[in-house]
Amino acid sequence: MSDVGRHPNITLLTLSEVTDIKGYVGNFHVRVHRKARYVDEKECTACGECVKVCPVTKADEFNTGLSTRRAIYQPFPQAVPSAYVVNMDDCLGWLPIACGKCIDACEKKCINFDAADEDIEFDVGTIVVATGLDVFDPSVLEEYGYGRFENVITSLEFERLISSGGPTKGHFIRPSDRKEPKTVAFIQCIGSRTETKGHPYCSNICCMNTVKDTLLIKDHYPDVQCKVFYIDIRAFGKGFEDLYKRSRENGVQYIRGLPGLIEENPQTRSLNLTFEDTSASEVQTCTADMVILSVGLEPRRDTDAIKKLLSLSLTKDGFFMESHPKLQPVDAPTKGVFFAGCAESPKDVKDSVTQAGAAAARANRLMAKGKIHIEAITSSVLEDACKSCARCEKVCPYHAIEVDKDKKAPAVVVEAACAGCGTCASECPFDAIKMRHFTDQQIEAQIDVLLTENPRDKILAFACNWCSYAGGDNAGVSRLQYPASVRLIRTMCSGRVSEDFVLRGFQRGAPIVLVSGCHFADCHYINANRWTQRRVEKLWDKLENSGIRPERLQLEWISAAEGEKFARVMTELDQMRKKVTQEEIEQTIKVLSEGKKRKAV
Amino acid sequence: MAVETVKYRCLRCGYEYAGEYDADNPEERACPKCSSNSVRPLRAKKKSKDEKGQKG
Numbered sequence: 001m002s003d004v005g006r007h008p009n010i011t012l013l014t015l016s017e018v019t020d021i022k023g024y025v026g027n028f029h030v031r032v033h034r035k036a037r038y039v040d041e042k043e044c045t046a047c048g049e050c051v052k053v054c055p056v057t058k059a060d061e062f063n064t065g066l067s068t069r070r071a072i073y074q075p076f077p078q079a080v081p082s083a084y085v086v087n088m089d090d091c092l093g094w095l096p097i098a099c100g101k102c103i104d105a106c107e108k109k110c111i112n113f114d115a116a117d118e119d120i121e122f123d124v125g126t127i128v129v130a131t132g133l134d135v136f137d138p139s140v141l142e143e144y145g146y147g148r149f150e151n152v153i154t155s156l157e158f159e160r161l162i163s164s165g166g167p168t169k170g171h172f173i174r175p176s177d178r179k180e181p182k183t184v185a186f187i188q189c190i191g192s193r194t195e196t197k198g199h200p201y202c203s204n205i206c207c208m209n210t211v212k213d214t215l216l217i218k219d220h221y222p223d224v225q226c227k228v229f230y231i232d233i234r235a236f237g238k239g240f241e242d243l244y245k246r247s248r249e250n251g252v253q254y255i256r257g258l259p260g261l262i263e264e265n266p267q268t269r270s271l272n273l274t275f276e277d278t279s280a281s282e283v284q285t286c287t288a289d290m291v292i293l294s295v296g297l298e299p300r301r302d303t304d305a306i307k308k309l310l311s312l313s314l315t316k317d318g319f320f321m322e323s324h325p326k327l328q329p330v331d332a333p334t335k336g337v338f339f340a341g342c343a344e345s346p347k348d349v350k351d352s353v354t355q356a357g358a359a360a361a362r363a364n365r366l367m368a369k370g371k372i373h374i375e376a377i378t379s380s381v382l383e384d385a386c387k388s389c390a391r392c393e394k395v396c397p398y399h400a401i402e403v404d405k406d407k408k409a410p411a412v413v414v415e416a417a418c419a420g421c422g423t424c425a426s427e428c429p430f431d432a433i434k435m436r437h438f439t440d441q442q443i444e445a446q447i448d449v450l451l452t453e454n455p456r457d458k459i460l461a462f463a464c465n466w467c468s469y470a471g472g473d474n475a476g477v478s479r480l481q482y483p484a485s486v487r488l489i490r491t492m493c494s495g496r497v498s499e500d501f502v503l504r505g506f507q508r509g510a511p512i513v514l515v516s517g518c519h520f521a522d523c524h525y526i527n528a529n530r531w532t533q534r535r536v537e538k539l540w541d542k543l544e545n546s547g548i549r550p551e552r553l554q555l556e557w558i559s560a561a562e563g564e565k566f567a568r569v570m571t572e573l574d575q576m577r578k579k580v581t582q583e584e585i586e587q588t589i590k591v592l593s594e595g596k597k598r599k600a601v
Numbered sequence: 602m603a604v605e606t607v608k609y610r611c612l613r614c615g616y617e618y619a620g621e622y623d624a625d626n627p628e629e630r631a632c633p634k635c636s637s638n639s640v641r642p643l644r645a646k647k648k649s650k651d652e653k654g655q656k657g
Contacts, residue, residue, distance in 0.1 A: 519629060520628070534624075537641065540612070540641050551612045553612075554612065554637075554639045555639045556638045556639065572613060572637075
């Protein structure tokens with residue numbers, strides 16, 4: 001942090017919040033709301049005289065409430081810049097000044113209660129999102145008594161408790177009587193790997209954090225008994241297995257099974273744990289002086305705000321989704337945006353540092369060149385046909401289309417930001433957007449040729465490039481059987497499949513039409529497949545109103561790994577295809593042809 | 602737009618069930634019976650202009 005603070009090419013904005021981001025790769029315009037510090041950070045030497053006279057006492061957030069701080073304080077010992085800050089929510093008052101003792105105590109006169117928040121704006125070429133994480137609040141797990149029993153603490157509170165800079169100067173004591181505990185129980189997977197109270201994913205760091213904590217206790221307090229209750233220990237990193245072995249060799253007892261109940265002995269304030277040792281298949285009880293809940297990690301509360309600012313997407317776990325899990329693990333789907341640390345997924349310090357280095361290198365690579373290569377598959381506007389309705393602007397997942405509705409000017413595609421999903425082209429009611437590659441003409445020609453002969457024997461399936469089409473590949477390489485009646489048309493995104501393509505398929509005699517794409521959490525174009533679902537819903541209504549069975553239009557989300565699902569869906573659709581009669585197909589063709597004629601008139 | 606409770610029909614197996622529908626934040630849907638994603642929300646049809654004009 002000190003290096004960052006001193007670096008001539010890095011501007012560190014503390015107490016700041018990004019409120020708006022506009023533009024695109026190489027041309028981001030950022031607005032930041034900077035809160036007033038009320039202390040001149042250049043003049044403050046962090047002498048601490050102001051802290052001595054401040055009469056306000058509040059829980060210290062950095063020490064997880066285990067100690068107190070004043071209204072004027074340094075957030076944590078190594079904070080950069082090394083200057084104090086006044087929390088005006090805690091201060092006795094500054095308008096008029098109710099106390100002012102800190103002002104009198106400051107020899108350098110660097111406290112200024114007239115300082116005000118400010119909004120600053122600047123341009124940047126690339127953005128790294130490193131917004132960190134939140135930890136799971138275990139108070140919802142009532143069976144563990146966190147918040148009710150003083151000697152049940154979280155792993156984060158334990159970290160502060162045994163830190164030499166912490167509230168007890170590193171002395172390991174239990175909160176109820178400030179005595180050194182004789183037995184300590186760690187409970188793993190608090191808020192992780194659960195479908196009920198918590199998150200279904202593994203938080204990655206908790207096992208090794210507990211192993212490290214047990215070793216710390218054993219190094220400093222060899223007589224303290226440690227028990228770890230776990231589902232399974234995940235020690236997969238470099239050197240981690242050795243660390244785990246060392247912990248066991250030091251006498252730490254690992255018990256497979258999580259306690260179902262913790263009760264407090266009111267006299268001793270010790271805790272009785274009831275658990276099932278699944279290795280022995282026995283329900284047992286034990287007593288511990290202190291219980292440490294190994295809490296899981298979760299996405300930051302403000303993730304949604306950042307998602308909206310930068311047009312990002314989230315995984316189903318709520319963390320930011322990378323562009324590609326293997327080939328672009330630090331790139332966001334929005335060009336020029338990168339991820340570092342737990343914003344993307346739970347990870348330890350080593351992985352966070354590695355990812356931060358990679359993100360910095362990826363950002364630097366772009367900026368050092370000064371220019372970028374963009375995909376050839378982008379959209380363009382046919383200015384004469386555009387009516388400035390701004391539908392395209394609304395549906396673009398990348399905010400790559402700008403429309404000045406007041407001037408009624410044609411839409412403008414920012415090609416550097418366009419990713420070529422084709423949602424705009426599918427949604428434009430005036431056919432005023434043309435794709436470069438995967439053009440209307442190309443796709444329509446494919447529909448026509450696939451349904452030229454014996455259309456009744458064929459299923460017309462639109463599959464997105466990244467997931468569904470790859471799911472078909474997966475089915476193929478896995479040697480899974482699926483009916484030969486399926487005819488696939490690849491599009492970059494399911495968002496590209498317009499109403500016209502589906503109706504054209506029916507008009508050419510297709511008994512069943514399938515639109516398939518990525519699962520919502522996997523969409524490679526942020527949220528383009530949400531528009532696919534909306535469009536298909538409208539089409540179902542439209543088909544029904546025209547007397548066509550909506551069942552003949554099917555929608556399916558198939559990932560690249562779901563070859564089995566691909567084969568199963570195609571088999572099911574083939575069964576449905578066989579039930580569509582020639583008369584029904586002919587009636588459909590007639591209805592759609594008449595509708596087309598009416599539209600033309 | 603508020604979240605409304607609507608009836609859904611699976612267009613693969615025909616199973617019908619009730620669930621929440623949020624037009625602004627659509628969620629991935631799967632039939633509880635056959636797990637197909639072809640699940641159609643059966644919302645009340647909007648009144649046409651002609652119907653709106655026929656008051657009383």
